[in-house]
Amino acid sequence: MGHHGSHVAGMMMPPPFAPSPFGDLGRMTAQEIMDAKALAASRSHSEAERRRRERINAHLARLRSLLPNTTKTDKASLLAEVIQHVKELKRQTSEITEEACPLPTESDELTVDASTGTDGDGEQQEEAMQAPMSPQHTVASIQDALRAVMERTASATEESGGSGAGGGLKRQRTTSLSAILENRSI
Incomplete structure (x- = not known):
């Protein structure tokens, strides 16, 4: 037949001295x-x-x-220079970020000014402005401002009959503001 093995019950068996994939393990x-x-x-x-x-x-x-100006070539010195360079880049990034776009902090105050105009859909516009906060302002002043917004929202809802496309959004906003007022960890 041309095969180097024998058939046993339909299976091909390797010849007794066939080369092993592991060499001469046999x-x-x-x-x-x-x-x-x-x-x-x-x-x-x-x-x-x-x-x-x-x-x-x-x-x-x-x-x-x-790295600019890398003078030492051993691994430990190179890694030390990389660490110093990364720290310097982080410091520079922090400075640039603070100068370009200062983030609000706990000492900042947010004032809400409701204008008398509308946004075209009959919705009252509100404008938020950030101002420096003096140390005597407390969480109570923030809560007072939020209560005022809630009252304006509630009165606007009552005036419009509490229905319409914006009613659900107003209720959601009022619910969100209520949740904020109840949270004393601000």
Whole structure:
């Protein structure tokens, strides 16, 4: 038939002295087999470790190319320079952010001014302005401002009959403001 094996119950069996994928394991002692497996594992581990070192060295080379005025080439000095450079960049970013777009803090006050105009849909417009807050202002003043907004919203809802497309939004806003007023952790 041209096959090198024999058929047993429809299955192809390898010839008795067929080459093994592990070499001559069929003729090796148990100790030789264990030694061969250990050698293969060691080679595999060595290759994996070599690839890991290559990746690390490539990343270190990239860091050297990114840093300005890198003078030292050893890994520890390079990493120390990278840390200092990142800290300096974070400090500069923080300064730029604070200068360009100051964020509101606890010492800032938000005032709400309801105008008499409308936004085209018959809805009353409200404008929020941020102003510096003096130390004597407390959470109570914020709660008073929120209550005033709630009262205006409630009266506007009553005047419009409590219906219409904006009614659900007004109720939602009133509910949200009530939840804020009840939360004393502001």
